Each structure stands twice: as C-alpha cells, then as structure tokens.
Amino acid sequence: MSKKLENQTVINFQHGDEKAFEKVFKAYYSSIVVFTKKITGNQDEAEDITTEVFLKLFQRNTQFKDEPGIRAFLYVSARNSCLNYLKSKKAHDRSHLEIAKRMENDTLLEYEYSIKAEIVETIHKAIENLPDECRKIFKLLYYDELKPAEVAALLQISVNTVYVQKSRAMQVLRLRLSENQLAVAWLFYTLALLELDVVCRPFYALL
Known part of the structure; x- marks a missing residue:
C-alpha cells in the first residue's frame, strides 16, 4: 500500500503541528467518509462520524509514531463508531449492522478498506x-x-x-x-x- 504521509509530517503531527494535522486530515478524510458510508448507508452520518474520529485522533496525536498507526486508528475507530451508531438507531436495515459485526479482524479491516477506499477515490477523480x-x-x-x-x-x-x-x-x-x-x-x-x-x-x- 502506498504511503500518503512523509515521515517528517508524522513527526510534526506527533509534536502537535497544525499544518501536519491538516495534511493528515486531507490524506485520509475522503477515504474514511467512503468507509463509514459503506457501513452506515448515510452520507451525512458518515461525514459526522469521520469528523469525530479525526477529533479523537488529534487529541491523541502524541501516541502515534508512524503512519500505519494513524491509519489503523482511523479505520478501527470509524468502524466502532459506525457500529455504535447502528446500535443506537436500531437501524431498520440489518445488513449494515451485520457488515459492521463481521469486521472483527482489525488488521484485515484496516488494509482491506483502505485499499478499497483508495480505489474508489481514484475512480471518482477519473470520472470528474x-x-x-x-x-x-x-x-x-x-x-x-x-x-x-x-x-x-x-x-x-x-x-x-x-x-x-x-x-x-x-x-x-x-x-x-x-x-x-x-x-x-x-x-x-x-x-x-x-x-x-x-x-x-x-x-x-x-x-
């Protein structure tokens, strides 16, 4: 999987640099929205969950020493937030809840959906x-x-x-x-x- 962030950006992010925060956000926001919409089936909710996930990431910036750690946190946190959303809403479409429940292997989750999200983003850009x-x-x-x-x-x-x-x-x-x-x-x-x-x-x- 190709890297999205330079090593220096990750270091700056860990030390609380605002420009590094912005680069992390731009690198992964679209992919996490696509991922969360896939689970929830709701664009607005996907965007809200994604925003909350990034806020959690930024609050814990000192904990991340490399990009895989940042990426894993984003996807795993997004998955968990989507699952909580579906449970709280008692979603009528049980299929979305089943998708979230099946995502038990966090490593597989991170890489599979990161790859899919990047493919989708590439396709959308080509269409535009x-x-x-x-x-x-x-x-x-x-x-x-x-x-x-x-x-x-x-x-x-x-x-x-x-x-x-x-x-x-x-x-x-x-x-x-x-x-x-x-x-x-x-x-x-x-x-x-x-x-x-x-x-x-x-x-x-x-x-």
Whole structure:
C-alpha cells in the first residue's frame, strides 16, 4: 500500500503541528467518509462520524509514531463508531449492522478498506475529469441510474448520443485508469452489474 504521509509530517503531527494535522486530515478524510458510508448507508452520518474520529485522533496525536498507526486508528475507530451508531438507531436495515459485526479482524479491516477506499477515490477523480458532456451523461447513467431514454429526454438529446457518450466515457476511463488495473476491474465489474440490473442501489453504494 502506498504511503500518503512523509515521515517528517508524522513527526510534526506527533509534536502537535497544525499544518501536519491538516495534511493528515486531507490524506485520509475522503477515504474514511467512503468507509463509514459503506457501513452506515448515510452520507451525512458518515461525514459526522469521520469528523469525530479525526477529533479523537488529534487529541491523541502524541501516541502515534508512524503512519500505519494513524491509519489503523482511523479505520478501527470509524468502524466502532459506525457500529455504535447502528446500535443506537436500531437501524431498520440489518445488513449494515451485520457488515459492521463481521469486521472483527482489525488488521484485515484496516488494509482491506483502505485499499478499497483508495480505489474508489481514484475512480471518482477519473470520472470528474471526463469531458463535460461525457461526464454529465455518464453520471446520470451510473450515479442516478437513469435509463438512456430518460437521460436523452432530460438533456434533450438523442438516445444514440447518450450511447455514444457512454462508450466514449468508458474508453477514456479505461485509458486514464490504465496504470491501476484493480481500479479498472472494479469500475467495469460494477458497470456490468448495473447493466444487468443485478443490483438496484446507487452507484456510490456499490463502491
């Protein structure tokens, strides 16, 4: 797994440097939000939990001597906070609670979800960098799960244009993600599931 923080940043973080705190926050905030949303199924709650987890981290900054320790604390604390949230809310969707309960191996939890979160972040960035029309159509198809005819009607374009732009988006994404084959596989497997209507959840939920 690639490092996100320089050794000096970790040292400065341990000594209470505010700029180091900011670098740690920027390095892991998006990944922890993705992780917590996967468990809770709630974007707002995921952001709140993530903020609380970082506050706990900053309050204990002197305890961390390396990046793996920081990363482990973030993921394990986020998992525990999500579990507490689901228990307190007596969540109707038991599947989220079961996901949290199954996460018993903290080391596996840290690495598995860190890797997944980084892949998701890479994919989202690639999507956001698509050409304007291409990006708009692609996000309507796979984030909002609209049918090609619905996208065509909404944007007042032909259905054929939707298919052309969709194909273009997939080609561009494959090219831009070419150095990360795991991200390519993850993205196109997800798209295939959506094409087959195997899943009916939003694209973000799948990731």
